[in-house]
Amino acid sequence: MLRTLRRAADRRRQAGGDFGWLFNPYTGNELVAIDCETTGLDPRRAELVSIAAVTIRGERVITSESLDLRMQCPASLDGDSIRIHGLRSVDLEGGECVGDALARLMDFVGNRPLLGWCVEYDVAVINRQLRPRFGFDLPNALIDVSHRYAREMRRKHPELDPDRGFESMAHMLDVPVMGRHTALGDAVTTALMYLRLQRRVLRVG
Amino acid sequence: MVDIDLSQPPFTLLDETGREWVRGGVDLAYFDNDEIVLDAGQPGEFVYVIHKGEIAELDTSMSRSQARIGHYTTGDLFGAISILNGKSRYRFQAEQESLCYLLPKALFEQLCDTYPAFAEFFRQRLSEKARLLTEHRTQGGVTMAGFMLASVSECMRNPLVVSSQTSIAQAVAELNHSQADSLLVGEGHRFGMVTKTDLLNALVVEGVSQETPVLTIAHFALVSVRPDQYLFEALVDMTRHQVSRVVVTEADKPVGVVELTDVLSYFSSRSYVVSLQVEQATSLDELVRASSRTPELVQALMAQGVKLRFAMGLLGALNGRIMAKAWRFLVDEPYCDRTCLMVMGSEGRGEQILKTDQDNGLILPDDLEWPDCRQRMDAFTDVLIRMGYPPCPGNIMVSNPAWVGTQTEWRQRIDRWVAHRDGDSLMNLAILLDAHAVAGDARLLESLRESLFASCAGNELLLSYFARTALRFSTPLTLFGTLKKPQHGIDIKKGGIFPIVHGVRTLALERSIHPTSTLDRLEALVEDGRLDARFADDLGEALSLFTELRLRQQLERLHDTEPEQQDSRLVVQQLSSLERDLLREALHIVKDFKQRLSHRFHLEY
Numbered sequence: 031m032l033r034t035l036r037r038a039a040d041r042r043r044q045a046g047g048d049f050g051w052l053f054n055p056y057t058g059n060e061l062v063a064i065d066c067e068t069t070g071l072d073p074r075r076a077e078l079v080s081i082a083a084v085t086i087r088g089e090r091v092i093t094s095e096s097l098d099l100r101m102q103c104p105a106s107l108d109g110d111s112i113r114i115h116g117l118r119s120v121d122l123e124g125g126e127c128v129g130d131a132l133a134r135l136m137d138f139v140g141n142r143p144l145l146g147w148c149v150e151y152d153v154a155v156i157n158r159q160l161r162p163r164f165g166f167d168l169p170n171a172l173i174d175v176s177h178r179y180a181r182e183m184r185r186k187h188p189e190l191d192p193d194r195g196f197e198s199m200a201h202m203l204d205v206p207v208m209g210r211h212t213a214l215g216d217a218v219t220t221a222l223m224y225l226r227l228q229r230r231v232l233r234v235g
Numbered sequence: 236m237v238d239i240d241l242s243q244p245p246f247t248l249l250d251e252t253g254r255e256w257v258r259g260g261v262d263l264a265y266f267d268n269d270e271i272v273l274d275a276g277q278p279g280e281f282v283y284v285i286h287k288g289e290i291a292e293l294d295t296s297m298s299r300s301q302a303r304i305g306h307y308t309t310g311d312l313f314g315a316i317s318i319l320n321g322k323s324r325y326r327f328q329a330e331q332e333s334l335c336y337l338l339p340k341a342l343f344e345q346l347c348d349t350y351p352a353f354a355e356f357f358r359q360r361l362s363e364k365a366r367l368l369t370e371h372r373t374q375g376g377v378t379m380a381g382f383m384l385a386s387v388s389e390c391m392r393n394p395l396v397v398s399s400q401t402s403i404a405q406a407v408a409e410l411n412h413s414q415a416d417s418l419l420v421g422e423g424h425r426f427g428m429v430t431k432t433d434l435l436n437a438l439v440v441e442g443v444s445q446e447t448p449v450l451t452i453a454h455f456a457l458v459s460v461r462p463d464q465y466l467f468e469a470l471v472d473m474t475r476h477q478v479s480r481v482v483v484t485e486a487d488k489p490v491g492v493v494e495l496t497d498v499l500s501y502f503s504s505r506s507y508v509v510s511l512q513v514e515q516a517t518s519l520d521e522l523v524r525a526s527s528r529t530p531e532l533v534q535a536l537m538a539q540g541v542k543l544r545f546a547m548g549l550l551g552a553l554n555g556r557i558m559a560k561a562w563r564f565l566v567d568e569p570y571c572d573r574t575c576l577m578v579m580g581s582e583g584r585g586e587q588i589l590k591t592d593q594d595n596g597l598i599l600p601d602d603l604e605w606p607d608c609r610q611r612m613d614a615f616t617d618v619l620i621r622m623g624y625p626p627c628p629g630n631i632m633v634s635n636p637a638w639v640g641t642q643t644e645w646r647q648r649i650d651r652w653v654a655h656r657d658g659d660s661l662m663n664l665a666i667l668l669d670a671h672a673v674a675g676d677a678r679l680l681e682s683l684r685e686s687l688f689a690s691c692a693g694n695e696l697l698l699s700y701f702a703r704t705a706l707r708f709s710t711p712l713t714l715f716g717t718l719k720k721p722q723h724g725i726d727i728k729k730g731g732i733f734p735i736v737h738g739v740r741t742l743a744l745e746r747s748i749h750p751t752s753t754l755d756r757l758e759a760l761v762e763d764g765r766l767d768a769r770f771a772d773d774l775g776e777a778l779s780l781f782t783e784l785r786l787r788q789q790l791e792r793l794h795d796t797e798p799e800q801q802d803s804r805l806v807v808q809q810l811s812s813l814e815r816d817l818l819r820e821a822l823h824i825v826k827d828f829k830q831r832l833s834h835r836f837h838l839e840y
Contacts, residue, residue, distance in 0.1 A: 090263065
């Protein structure tokens with residue numbers, strides 16, 4: 031409810047701005063899978079380390095059209111998160127400032143729907159950075175594969191309690207995990223999981 | 236950033252930039268079970284690399300049972316030919332849900348333009364691809380370390396030491412007797428070296444008499460090493476001092492000599508050492524010890540990327556020497572020189588690599604009386620078993636009187652086999668056709684072979700029966716699909732090796748070709764005009780590939796003792812994608828060859 035109101039307000043405010051076109055409804059058949067690596071798991075505090083996005087067109091994951099952005103080293107980058115995504119402050123040297131990165135992300139994504147595994151979290155982190163800089167939240171439609179997966183599982187195997195963990199989902203959908211804990215790898219894997227779900231293939235094991 | 240494996244050919248033919256293009260340019264797609272990836276007649280838009288899953292290649296013009304002509308699995312690549320030809324000749328259909336990388340046509344063409352070697356890969360024939368595989372493997376250099384770490388003591392010969400009073404004439408006799416190239420002459424605590432060259436110079440150039448003590452021409456400034464030093468250190472010493480042998484000393488006493496030729500042979504292959512041991516063996520026990528080292532030699536040769544053909548030749552010669560030597564130990568004059576011991580089957584063709592069953596027979600001249608022949612032959616078979624040649628399950632051994640006989644008896648047997656033409660007779664003829672003399676009078680076998688050709692070569696009916704056996708086992712073109720479990724594998728011996736060997740044998744019989752090894756027969760058939768050189772080449776290469784795959788499997792199982800492990804099935808999934816590619820092509824060659832055979836010998840019905 032609040033989100034809808036906010037979006038309406040954002041839309042009116044941005045109507046004449048650079049990103050006004052993001053608010054147009056999307057009619058094509060493409061999706062964009064995104065994934066972010068962050069410094070923590072709390073969307074109110076975590077900061078972006080890298081963002082990746084990859085296009086899904088029809089039945090294909092167009093890995094040749096993808097975006098892989100690394101940020102400038104955020105202050106809260108510490109050992110705990112480095113252990114997960116493997117990006118040290120050295121690796122982030124020459125990274126982009128958050129504003130430029132977000133602008134590039136929006137240029138890439140456009141008004142296409144966003145797909146992700148627990149995509150709400152990623153979008154929340156992005157929006158926290160986006161609103162102070164550009165004055166709006168991402169207006170795109172969101173598709174969460176973990177919800178889709180849970181729904182599909184309930185429909186086919188109501189007796190099972192679905193484990194929505196990333197790896198176990200990949201296993202159940204028989205999708206190879208590509209470069210786990212790199213933003214682009216996770217985005218590609220998410221895209222593959224989505225394609226599998228569209229085909230309603232589930233493996234119970 | 237995708238997980239595409241670019242460590243296999245053809246991607247190894249690109250440089251890092253090219254591989255980066257591939258990584259940045261591929262897309263991913265899923266194909267459901269039975270979904271058609273690329274249909275016959277469709278233009279090729281992508282090169283497909285399978286990340287996971289299985290894809291079948293189907294010839295839509297054939298009936299359902301014969302349609303399947305190829306099979307691709309994880310890591311394999313297909314669709315490139317369709318791009319080069321403009322459209323796909325066959326249908327590619329997913330046999331399992333498959334995840335594929337799609338390399339767009341434009342990028343593929345760009346890669347082909349930029350990297351000629353990459354483009355060449357898709358136009359190559361089997362023999363060229365096999366070369367690639369060998370190169371790929373030798374880069375590993377797995378056992379090279381073993382050679383680099385060899386110590387002097389592993390390669391030295393016992394020194395030939397003579398006293399200071401020895402004359403030149405005695406020294407020469409001594410050298411000849413022990414098959415050495417140099418000797419040491421001792422005087423007090425000092426030792427001097429005399430080489431054959433020194434002797435030659437002294438006798439011819441300086442004109443010294445033969446009774447002169449050898450001490451006068453000896454060199455006392457010797458280069459010496461310790462037995463525990465690395466062999467390559469000895470090599471370095473030789474190079475530095477420009478000598479071709481060094482003396483190995485321990486506590487100021489000479490314990491051995493290392494010759495340059497020995498070191499070089501040792502580094503190039505250990506064959507020399509094994510053959511040296513065989514030649515120098517003076518008792519059966521020593522021979523048994525030497526012969527037990529041959530599997531290790533094969534392993535070393537393979538690791539170095541020695542072409543299988545040469546390795547087989549070497550091993551064949553070595554096994555022949557071992558048998559001949561054992562024969563001499565066991566059989567007395569005059570029998571050992573007047574009779575002819577022959578080996579048959581794969582040993583006769585010189586194509587066995589590890590020790591196979593002993594298939595052997597004996598030809599006696601018509602005018603020889605040998606009362607205790609039977610006992611001697613039983614003893615000989617037992618000795619071969621001790622040396623690691625397992626007994627033949629079909630009892631084709633000299634201990635079986637059916638495989639021992641005088642020339643007349645053998646001729647009668649051949650006539651009987653030719654007349655009967657039943658399964659056993661045909662098999663016996665095939666076995667005898669591959670016979671190769673290893674000891675004694677080889678002329679006996681030659682004359683027997685002549686009469687064999689005389690009674691078979693023109694006999695179309697016999698040839699036709701003979702050739703039919705080559706078609707007995709179907710060629711497993713569908714590498715995995717038809718099997719219940721993938722680990723059942725395919726039988727490479729029946730499906731690949733046997734049809735080639737037997738088919739070539741039939742052609743050799745038809746044309747009275749004397750050599751017994753399949754590769755030599757192929758060459759002779761090309762010379763004869765029976766086969767064209769290109770096809771013979773491919774057949775030979777296919778055979779080498781099968782033998783090599785089989786050998787590698789045998790080497791891996793060398794230490795397994797469980798009998799059910801000892802079959803000749805090949806689990807295709809364990810091969811690299813290039814090897815699978817080669818296997819696929821080789822099996823197609825076999826199929827082609829079988830078709831030619833059935834056409835030539837009218838076996839269609």
